[in-house]
Amino acid sequence: MHMFGAGRFNRRSVLKSSLAALAAAALGRTAQPAEPALRNVNTASSPSALKITDMRYAVVVKPGPSPCVLIRVDTNQGVYGLGEVRDIAGPQYAMVLKSRIVGENPLNIDFLFQKIAQFGGNARQAGGVCAVEMALWDIAGKVYNIPVYQMLGGKWRDTIRIYADTTESREPREYGLRAKERKAMGLTWMKMDLGIEVLDGIAGTVMRPEGMSKWEMRDQPHPFTATEVTDKGIDRLCEYVAAVRDNIGYDMPLSMDHLGHIGVKSVIRLGKAYEKFNLEWMEDVVPWYYTDLLKEIREASPTPILTGEDIYQFSDFETLCREHAVDKIHPDLSTSGGILQTHRIGDMAFRYGLPMAMHFAGTPVACMANVHCAAATRNFLALENHSLDVPFWQDLVNGIDKPIVNKGFIKVPDTAGLGITLNDDEVKRHLKPGTGYFEPTPTWDEPQSWDDAIFS
Structure with missing residues (x-):
């Protein structure tokens, strides 16, 4: 018999509970709520109804290698995620992905990565895909109130x-x-x-x-x-x-x-x-x-x-x-x-x-x-x-x-x-001249090519 923590794994009790669940089902009753896994989770929003609504960017200069593009992925529940395009790359690497992720549930991280992975490549060509992936993890951690490493x-x-x-x-x-x-x-x-x-x-x-x-x-x-x-x-x-x-x-x-x-x-x-x-x-x-x-x-x-x-x-x-x-x-x-x-x-x-x-x-x-x-x-x-x-x-x-x-x-x-928020005033002091701070990006609302039919 195996030990799990302080309690014992009891096959007899598992069998007993399984039979009880089957009996309840036979009588037309539901033995447990449909989402028991979320009962003890301190969620910051409703995960099943979460949708991506927008993606915007800001370009920061002189934080080291320059420029650096920060992105913000917004949702319908006020939870947002931050990501960053690799240094010395442009915002277009990320923004071409906006139309591919808006409307999706940001918690489906691996699915969304596979959906947009085709737009990545070696060196800085991968910057946009990776920035979005970072932002999705930031959202997930905020929703479930845990750090990304966990x-x-x-x-x-x-x-x-x-x-x-x-x-x-x-x-x-x-x-x-x-x-x-x-x-x-x-x-x-x-x-x-x-x-x-x-x-x-x-x-x-x-x-x-x-x-x-x-x-x-x-x-x-x-x-x-x-x-x-x-x-x-x-x-x-x-x-x-x-x-x-x-x-x-x-x-x-x-x-x-x-x-x-x-x-x-x-x-x-x-x-x-x-x-x-x-x-x-x-x-x-x-x-x-x-x-x-x-x-x-x-x-x-x-x-x-x-x-x-x-x-x-x-x-x-x-x-x-x-x-x-x-x-x-x-x-x-x-x-x-x-x-x-x-x-x-x-x-x-x-x-x-x-x-x-x-x-x-x-x-x-x-x-x-x-x-x-x-x-x-x-x-x-x-x-x-x-x-x-x-x-x-x-x-x-x-x-x-x-x-x-x-x-x-x-x-x-x-x-x-990710454990951080932006210091808005400080970031604004170091924006690339002539650029805005997470301004609307309607130019990127629609796909500009038909190359993701496999996921459409």
Whole structure:
């Protein structure tokens, strides 16, 4: 006989109650109300009658990467949800979805995600789908009066570790001092941007075809730029890493991003050169879709590699994990399908033995979506933050403990939904010039194409 909590599972009592229910039905009586599951739930509205009535947006500038588009999904019962389109993307990514969700019950989150998922894509093309998904979870939490993480299965942690970039400098010494300042803020995890741009003007450090511009290099995937780092260049780059390590020590993780569009062999050579600095990872060393090249680098480099911030499809993450092409994954929740799918991606990666860090750049709205997902995901490592130097960043929202980032951690809120409301006055102070604050959006009331017939 099994034990469940303080009571026993009694098959005899279950059989007895079942027979009683059948007898009541035979006599034409109803044994229990039709919705017993809601009897003890503190609902903020009537879930079965809830409908989406509108979606509007506001564009905020300078909260870090800019602009950032906030959306608000309204319902017929006064409950609304907040979401955010991924940084440096336009409102159209979200607003094209308005006609697809108005009239629907926002609590059918997975159904609505599948309905609008076709409008998402890699990188910022997924921003609208993910923003809507965030807002739906915010609504659901408010309706049932529970935090989002609880609806994902509960939390593994009460606080979320964050990591932050250290801005580049042409001088290694200055680079190291900037990292030291970050550590003094209480951070327990650091990331440095260090690419071949710092080698510009130093002869004999980078081999590339004469006349190739920076933009040509940015527009071509890494294997097609014919750009390699020389021994001299590697030695110079190591001076930067050494300066950072000298200032922050070896008692905290240090990650690296933005190596530059260099060849696979140069990445491997850098991975070997950086081994002595015990980097936590090198990020996005080649485009994520070159699975075999990533695997080649991972197997040859003693420095771990990581990717994922531009991946939308669950299946693409699973390919990387199944093939062990990376050491860690790095989804951006505003691209990787939103809260639920990112949580599922983490669970999948856990089964393959891979941890999950999370990429994030934006306002506290998307930040809180990440916080709830990270709290509920077992193999989570750390969450990125690009706004530590933005004085008004945390003032954009209310309802959460301040400072939001406290000595390198964010406390997981226990209030309903995402756990925040907008500070209307502060958001209005930072609107993109010429734009309004959640103004009506009739332009998007009707579908502008016939491409969702499968759900019509």
